[in-house]
Amino acid sequence: MNLKLRPWQSEALAKSLKWLVEDRSDRRFLINAAPGAGKTLASCAIAQALIERKEIDRVVVIAPRAEVVSQWSEDFRRVTGRFMGKVTARDGDISTLGMDVCATWSAVQGLMPELQSVCRTSRVLVICDEHHHAAVEAAWGTSADSAFADSAFVLVLTGTPVRSDGAQSVWLAYDDAGAIDHPDAGTYTLTYGLAVDLGYCRPVTFHRHEGKFTVDLEGGHSVQVSGHQPAELPKDLVRIPGLQTALDFYRLARTPQFEPDKITPKLNGYQATMLDWGSQKLTELRQRMPEAGGLVIAPSIEMAEYMVDLIELLEGERPLLVHSQMPNPESRIKAFRNTDKRWLVSVAMVSEGVDIKRLRVLVYLPNALTELAFRQAIGRVVRTAGPDDDTRAYVVMPSFETFEVYARRVEEEMSASTRSGKDEPRTKRCGVCGHECALGARECPGCGHEFPVAPQRLKACEKCDALNPVTASSCHACGASFSQTFTLTLDEALRAGAIVRGMDLDETEVQLAEQMAPNVRNLILRSGDNRLVRILKTLPDESWARLKTILVAES
Structure with a gap:
């Protein structure tokens, strides 16, 4: 394939070949580039150049998730023309396959002897995608260090170079401040701010939801x-x-x-107002990018299902839900990528490396509070859709110090012009023919396509009764805050669990205990055993599920 590289990718290619081949300075080269900047294609181009120079026989790619591994396989074949097989720990002896392979980081541990054999019998380029998954003390890091010790070259990719557990990643040294300490000549860096200025990523605006x-x-x-x-x-x-x-x-x-029925989500609750803001912003964005989508990152499966119900109540369309307990979640992600469905709700499934270019709104309510997870999530909504993409990305997040510190750091990377984001779109783009149309147009003058009419949701100011858009932070008439x-x-x-007499119980334990409690109480009272009755009075009903778990474990 005659691949047209972005200027930074061409620079990274030339710099890597000089470091790895011409100067033979070291076998490791680092690409630290913003999510969505194009690290995958740059890496495939480097692999192709090493193959053409007869420096390597095979390529092994290690990526964070099965969905990302599939993307690698497709992109690698598109660039190099070579088939890349996806392997897992169940595949056994992969050395006899004689082809390029890709696997997840978690699969490395089960494939360690096989990967080690491949690296010893062939000249192998190892591409480590999202390198923070390999840490010196973690099982994946130990496995990776052993499996690839004899590889010819290692190409390390990261957009988030710090692990959430604070451990150092294998192959690269760190300085006293915890930053990667790899020689500049063996590193190519492209910050998010520069990627925005160059048009490789879209600028992001943070909505601190009070x-x-x-x-x-x-x-x-x-x-x-x-x-x-x-x-x-x-x-x-x-x-x-x-x-x-x-x-x-x-x-x-x-x-x-x-609501009082304990089933219907409240439309005036905190999460509903977050989603309402995101929904309005997504509708606005669809005037410029008709296929734009939104992503909700939820802290748990139960909360994700709640958010799905809320979005359906707000918009009338049920979003796509994806989590690890569903069969074949990767196919659901792929389906969303190839439709114009508005929302995808996820629990830790749509993170690093997952490429859905049409995502533009992120409602961020995760379980993890690390900067690593924060930056990975932002990377899902800043990928450009092409040279004509003039949209911004929006992140709706709870307004509290932890997230605000992370957001300020991202904002500081952007230039003042991209950070402001004051320009409002003057036209809307037809999703059928691409014609630029007046914002108020009901149909496209170019092809006759009728634009969907999205009713504007308004809210009344409690002080002056003036109507304002849902996304307004203060009243346009009197200036009152809408906090x-x-x-x-x-x-x-306490419904996300329970704190009962000093016991911190999770929601699953509480629900199971509520089912058990009546029978347990009746059985103990009918037993007539005073000691058991005293225990019944001491232990709260919500604790019975935990007690059952302990007794079963000890039996």
């Missing part, structure tokens, strides 16, 4: 919690074990809120 929670406690007490105001408990409640943890802002932000207060009972606040 919210104040009022939690009603027992005895007439209530506490206020926000992202910048931790709960101040009354003196008589300070000593209750686990209560402060239960009232943590981010925990409350991840707590589903229901909302969300009221929860203590039971609701």
